[in-house]
Amino acid sequence: MSDKKITTTSGIEIKEVYTGPVEMNELPGEFPFTRGIQKDMYRGKPWTMRQYAGFSTAEESNKRYHYLLSQGTMGLSVAFDLPTQIGYDSDHELSEGEVGKVGVAIDSLKDIEILFDGIELKNITTSMTINATAATLLAMYIALAKKQGADLKQLSGTIQNDILKEYAARGTYIYPPTPSMRLITDVFEYCSKEVPKWNTISISGYHIREAGSTAVQELAFTLANGKTYLKAALDKGLDINVFAKRLSFFFNCHNNFFEEIAKFRAARRMWAHITKELGATDLGAQKLRFHTQTGGSTLTAQQPMNNIVRVSNQALAAVLGGTQSLHTNGYDEALSLPTEAAAKIALRTQQIIAFESGVTDTVDPLAGSYFIEALTDELEKAAYIYIDKIDAMGGSVKAIEQDYMQQEIASAAYQYQNEIESGEKILVGVNRFTQTEETATNVFRVDDSIRKHQIEKIIKLKSERNNQAVSEALSQLGNAAKGKENLMPYILTAVENYATLGEIANTLRAIFGEY
Template sequence: MSEAINSSGIPIKPVYGPVDLPPDLAARLGAPGQFPYTRGIHETMYRSRIWTMRQYAGFGTAEETNARFRELLAAGQTGLSAAFDLPTQMGYDSDHELAQGEVGRVGVAIDTVDDLKRVFERIPLDRVTTSMTINATAPILLAMYLVVGEEQGVAAEKLGGTIQNDVLKEYVARGTYIYPPEPSLRLITDVVRFCVARKLDFNPISISGYHIREAGATAVQELAFTFANALEYVRRAVDAGLEVDDFAPRLSFFFAGFNDLFEEVAKFRAARRLWATLMKERFGAGDAACKLRFHTQTGGSLLTAQQPLVNVVRVAVQALGAVLGGTQSLHTNAYDEALALPTSESARLALRTQQVLAHESGAARTVDPLAGSFYVEALTAEIERRALALLDEVERRGGAAKAIAAGFVQEEITRAAYAAQQAIERGEDVVVGLNTFTDDAPIRMPHAPDYTALAARQVERLRAARAARDPGKVARVLGAVRSAAATPAARLMEPIIEAVRVRATLGEIAGAMEAVWGRFSRGLTAPGRVG
């Protein structure tokens, strides 16, 4: 019999029994809703409330994005998740020379607050929560969202949602950073400060393991590096004078859901236990700050362009793992996303996948249904042990920021990604329709939008917005943003909000801070998966 090893390099036995259970299993498990939260952060979990179904969407124009949002809400989606185009993520306006060819391609283009207002037209922001996958420009998008609510007549305290605002993983896995690490960390900490001071029902950061996993990390690395980043953010906030129990309950996390069902369930259970222990032992945090709240997205890098309908099955398995693992919210990828932005039909089917899991599968009827499984408990304990060991290695290197600057995290991910790709190319890891059970059917590429025309319309809209505003007010508020950036102890969110109100553009606000801090250009990111 050949040896079986999972993606994290953990040997899998053919049969598990009582001897494989941790001797202190009862203490490690606890009860649902009680420390260390292995079995879930709520006592009754989905019996009381189904996870939030939050499908990620964003198209070239604000109007198209708004239409998809309203369509998904009408189909039963319970939360919004906004995708932004690359110029918006990188702090460039749509008419910047570096934005050419990228406007509206991977999400919606946002130049001014009026673009974001169009995204949420006829959507009452006090009745829906919104997640925004945005990092380097997250403070600007948060400011815009608050101003949109303000102009809808919704007080900031009645708005709910999440901004990703996790720049450390951008240096590792995605590359959409703008500023050097230290001012970036200052900006993140100021967003946390602002949300605490205003008592906003907003998660000021969503620490993302998803992009680390998509770059090629194993499940163990996903946990270790995500929590290393999280500890860096917590320390920065505490050093800035914030009380851990004031801000840590609002920290949220974002993980990937991959194909190995039992590894994923064990990963999520281990994550809750590990985070609770870290917060209590290292920061003396209270119960609310020890609860790991996380969103899950199914694995985009696992979708295949070949035989794309097979992705429907993959996504269902990945989503089931997230549900059995106790996620708080979930995005299920559409089967055609390896080819293009999802069609209306495929996006609806992805949502229906969640609805079947919630209402037909029985997975939501009892809390932590795989608890007590010899295999799952042994795997949970082993993933926790290995993740903690790797996390401690990062800490020995001075913490996440220093380990990333030294290239340690990127090298670890690169090695894992290369090994995974080699296993696929050798046929050791089966990918149905890609390296096994293939056919000769051609890949049918969907019709692509006319991005050139879309960009031209967005640029014209931007020019009109600039012409309609008061240039004197804009110059004054941008000067205030620059002054705050140049003053180490100054608050940043307040002048950013003022700049948004007078219709300063995203690129102008980002540029005001760049004028002080510079633009970081050192290549740090891991190369990611090849396939």
């Protein structure tokens, strides 16, 4: 595509990249990547348009995936329900009222087989938003790929697998930090050999921002967590030039248009320096690659159609900031899970930006703007103040154990809420330009009967599988957890014998304890 002449509507030719005075001539695709990680960015290839979906049962989510693929989405992104995220099967008493609500319920490999029915894993990339049980869900995905006859060396996608932000901002952890970090580095090590194209962690600022942090805090805490993962992998003896290429990031894109763009540019530059300081010499290992999701917490239940405009602004900022993949939220998100209509308009928003706006015609179009460059520098400087403080505490794990990040996020959230309530910050339709709201009628609800359906599936599974093989696999996993071996092969064996997610999590709970 890049040899094709690109022009404006008036026929003015647009160059691939524009540079300014000599001192500013940093180029995209070159260290420290402030201007983008690829030389040609979207002129060569658009970002991946990935719509996050998953609800109810595997059967229902499978229909939504086929729908999204038919509408032009390029990659799937799986949302899991709360019991799946914290290692409980659908029949566990704590799962009541939560099965299939905020994502799809996955109890065993059987559910993953249904979830991707009719979808060849070798032809798509899949992102899975899962953390405490990430190793198990990844094992299920690998098991299905093997059954489909896919070449594991070519399998690609991303697993979130970022437990540090769970302790700091989100709360879906199971085990204490040390064994949790072991599971994460086990995934790094296993995938670097067996599934080399898989992104083994998506270091997530998204939830930090959703919990109420500022843009600077999101940037600082995410990169500080990233640094902690790098050090944990180095301590395990892994080669930074190999494993750092498979780390990706996940950022939020909020309402302040220019601050968000500057945040993404600063993140790339900071990460390039952090990886280099820790010994990365390969350019690929110094690049910060990231997925963006528009800000869920910015969307309002009041006048929900206004959210289409908010999402468009945020999506445009993410693209101008150089994202590698993007999820745009449904306008009805403050009311319910997205309806099909909302999911479609969210995807169309990305397609309009990509193919109609012209912002993809040149790389880093805002580079050299006095404002953008100054803002990029300011964000970087402010974020380093936090990172230096966290380093002085002994890194992210220590900072989280001392409640430092949690307190900083809480106080930023409190200040923001006060500004909304006092009217100092304007939120259109909420504290200004309000109207009497009609009750929303077209909302998407997940029925509680799903739990019954999932329980029936578990009963049937346990009566049909080889229970002897399951208990052997679980007991071997338990023994390995007591030692130092990599746990991924043991989890994979358990999964292939149709052990349930809850059985695997309980085996590890017995050894690691709960946090």
